[in-house]
Amino acid sequence: MRGNLNSTGFSEIISRVTQAIPKYIEKINNQKDENLKLQIKRLLFNMLLKRTIALYSLGEEKNIINESLKQTIDAYAESFFFENGGDYEDSLWLISISLLCEIDTEYFNKIVNVIDDNNLNDSLFSLIIQNKIPTWENNSANPWDAPLYNIILNAENANDIKLYLDNYWYQAHQEAY
Numbered sequence: 647m648r649g650n651l652n653s654t655g656f657s658e659i660i661s662r663v664t665q666a667i668p669k670y671i672e673k674i675n676n677q678k679d680e681n682l683k684l685q686i687k688r689l690l691f692n693m694l695l696k697r698t699i700a701l702y703s704l705g706e707e708k709n710i711i712n713e714s715l716k717q718t719i720d721a722y723a724e725s726f727f728f729e730n731g732g733d734y735e736d737s738l739w740l741i742s743i744s745l746l747c748e749i750d751t752e753y754f755n756k757i758v759n760v761i762d763d764n765n766l767n768d769s770l771f772s773l774i775i776q777n778k779i780p781t782w783e784n785n786s787a788n789p790w791d792a793p794l795y796n797i798i799l800n801a802e803n804a805n806d807i808k809l810y811l812d813n814y815w816y817q818a819h820q821e822a823y
Contacts, residue, residue, distance in 0.1 A: 653704060656700040656701075656703055656704040657700075657704070659696055659697060659700040660697050660700050660701060660704070663693045663694065663696060663697035663700075664697065666693060667690070667693070667694070670686060670689065670690040670693070671690070673686050674686050674687055674690065684725055687721060687724055687725035688725045688726075690721050690725070691718065691721035691722050691724075691725050691726070691736075692736070694714065694717055694718040694721050695718050695722075695736060695739060695740060697714055697718075698711060698714040698715050698718045698743060699739065699743065701714050702743055702746070702747070708747055708748070711743075711747050712747055712749060715743065715744060715747055715749055715753070716749070716753055718740065719740065719744070719749070719753045719756050719757060720756070722736075722737075722740055722756070722757065722760060723756045723757075723759070723760055726760050726764065727764065728764040728765070728766060733764075733766075734766060737757070737760070737761060737766055737771075738770070738771070738774075740757055741754075741757050741758075741761070741771065741774050741775070742774060744757060745774055745777055745778055751778070751779075754778050754779075755779075758775055758779070758782070761775075773798070797810045
């Protein structure tokens with residue numbers, strides 16, 4: 647198991663989200679107000695992301711994770727606009743798990759396009775994107791400060807990265823999934 651919840655916890659997340667998806671799609675299809683429709687699409691994206699992360703954390707087969715991931719990426723592309731730091735983290739989760747699961751280039755490019763359109767591309771995103779698209783360049787006018795990226799680049803060994811993750815990253819993100 648890749649995560650820190652027990653398998654029952656992950657299974658509950660997967661089940662709840664899977665049951666809720668048709669209801670949200672119906673709400674989207676029936677909603678006339680475009681602002682409300684976008685909010686519902688964003689909620690759907692967040693639910694799909696949680697399900698995809700739960701599938702990955704549970705150690706599910708890659709093809710099953712990728713099917714969920716494709717659905718998540720489509721929802722992301724349809725609903726994302728940068729609003730706050732959580733949006734940055736959701737984008738980071740999505741592109742990272744996409745790289746880990748070796749999602750096909752078409753779907754990976756959908757994420758990259760949203761990142762570009764919202765000027766989210768910073769050094770950390772560049773590092774991740776260039777693993778899949780070596781010729782990609784960071785074109786952001788407002789790059790974010792990415793301390794993890796700097797730790798990775800300046801680490802003398804893997805232990806430096808582990809110390810940063812143990813002493814800062816995990817503590818700062820302990821309530822995430």
